[in-house]
Amino acid sequence: xxxxxxxxxxxxxxxxxxxxxxxxxxxxxxxxxxxxxxxxxxxxxxxxxxxxxxxxxxxxxxxxxxxxxxxxxxxxxxxxxxxxxxxxxxxxxxxxxxxxxxxxxxxxxxxxxxxxxxxxxxxxxxxxxxxxxxxxxxxxxxxxxxx
Numbered sequence: 001x002x003x004x005x006x007x008x009x010x011x012x013x014x015x016x017x018x019x020x021x022x023x024x025x026x027x028x029x030x031x032x033x034x035x036x037x038x039x040x041x042x043x044x045x046x047x048x049x050x051x052x053x054x055x056x057x058x059x060x061x062x063x064x065x066x067x068x069x070x071x072x073x074x075x076x077x078x079x080x081x082x083x084x085x086x087x088x089x090x091x092x093x094x095x096x097x098x099x100x101x102x103x104x105x106x107x108x109x110x111x112x113x114x115x116x117x118x119x120x121x122x123x124x125x126x127x128x129x130x131x132x133x134x135x136x137x138x139x140x141x142x143x144x145x146x147x
Contacts, residue, residue: 003112008053029137044074047106079109
């Protein structure tokens with residue numbers, strides 16, 4: 001089964017201001033991806049970075065919803081954490097933020113497609129050689145022909 005890794009900004013997309021067309025379209029794409037996970041088409045993964053970032057969300061219902069979503073639909077990445085840490089440190093050295101670098105390192109270690117709504121992060125990903133596909137939820141749905 002194909003593995004996917006959605007970063008926290010992607011998981012939070014349904015809680016963002018839906019009056020913006022882009023946000024609305026990305027939200028729809030995220031929901032399509034989650035539906036495909038439920039149907040068994042993909043295996044969604046999460047890492048300790050998810051727990052740290054989600055625990056810092058100030059809105060109670062959003063934080064609880066996301067933690068329950070991960071618990072119910074995702075599996076924790078089973079990777080060598082030392083290797084992921086070394087890779088994350090390399091990515092930080094290439095200009096990635098600490099959390100973004102850690103997400104990418106776990107995604108690579110698990111060989112999971114990496115999905116983000118963060119344009120700046122995805123631009124940086126395109127500039128370096130990553131071992132996994134990276135893109136936004138709409139691009140993922142297009143690539144996978146999710147309808």
